[in-house]
Amino acid sequence: MFVDFDENPQILASLLDHLHVEQTYLGGVSFGGIIVLRFGILYPERVKGLIPMSCFTQMDAQLYKIGGNLYTGMVNVGFEYLVSLLIPINFSSRWMAENQESIPLLERNAASYNDLYGIQNLMESIRDFKPFTHELCKIACPTLILNGEFDCLTPRWAHELLRIHISNSRLMLMQHVCHAFTIEIPEITCRVIADFVDQVESGKWVGDKSVWVATDDPEADEIALPCQGDHTRNIPFFKSYRAG
CATH class of the missing domain: 3.40.50.1820 (Alpha/Beta hydrolase fold, catalytic domain)
Structure with missing residues (x-):
């Protein structure tokens, strides 16, 4: 729904x-x-x-394009790919370097506890924002x-x-x-x-x-x-x- x-x-x-x-x-x-x-x-x-x-x-045009690319990546490749795309967008290089060993676990957890259809709903509502x-x-x-x-x-x-x-x-x-x-x-x-x-x-x-x-x-x-x-x-x- x-x-x-x-x-x-x-x-x-x-x-x-x-x-x-x-x-x-x-x-x-x-x-x-x-x-x-x-x-x-x-x-x-x-x-x-x-x-x-x-x-x-x-x-703006840039934010709309980023949102479209994230949605395309999720639909055409998969939700795990979307999570990987978001890691360097969400976090600074310093934080990623300090937490590089835990990032794979972070990605797996994000892919497991987020509802795929809920995330798709979110992305589509942004597309029609x-x-x-x-x-x-x-x-x-x-x-x-x-x-x-x-x-x-x-x-x-x-x-x-x-x-x-x-x-x-x-x-x-x-x-x-x-x-x-x-x-x-x-x-x-x-x-x-x-x-x-x-x-x-x-x-x-x-x-x-x-x-x-x-x-x-x-x-x-x-x-x-x-x-x-x-x-x-x-x-x-x-x-x-x-x-x-």
């Missing part, structure tokens, strides 16, 4: 009803991040705060947007759209990592999310659309610092510079 994007927030709302949860914090990565945003738009009264990570609300950036203005709750520094699957521009269009938001850049940074740096990710919840609960949260850089040290006293310079560029670029 095919499940489209908007059915997922409805399923999640039904789960919260079943658990008697009236309002909650909601976080999601990649496809899950898209569902988080759709849920915040469709059920604003149900969320205390949103944490969308490694996601998008519209696709309809942009909803124009609806982000409906999100009023505190929103912390997380983006890996070297995320080539859902890059900076996709998260910049979220920051611009969600009034009560901040953008947090996670250092040295790619799309699946929650696996690469779980300690830092958990600290960033916990700090966000603490700020909202204590009334200290300021959703000013600012950009921050998370620490790369799990033991650091400061969890994040304001970003200096133009955060949309991969090459360091000072705004005061003028060509010529």
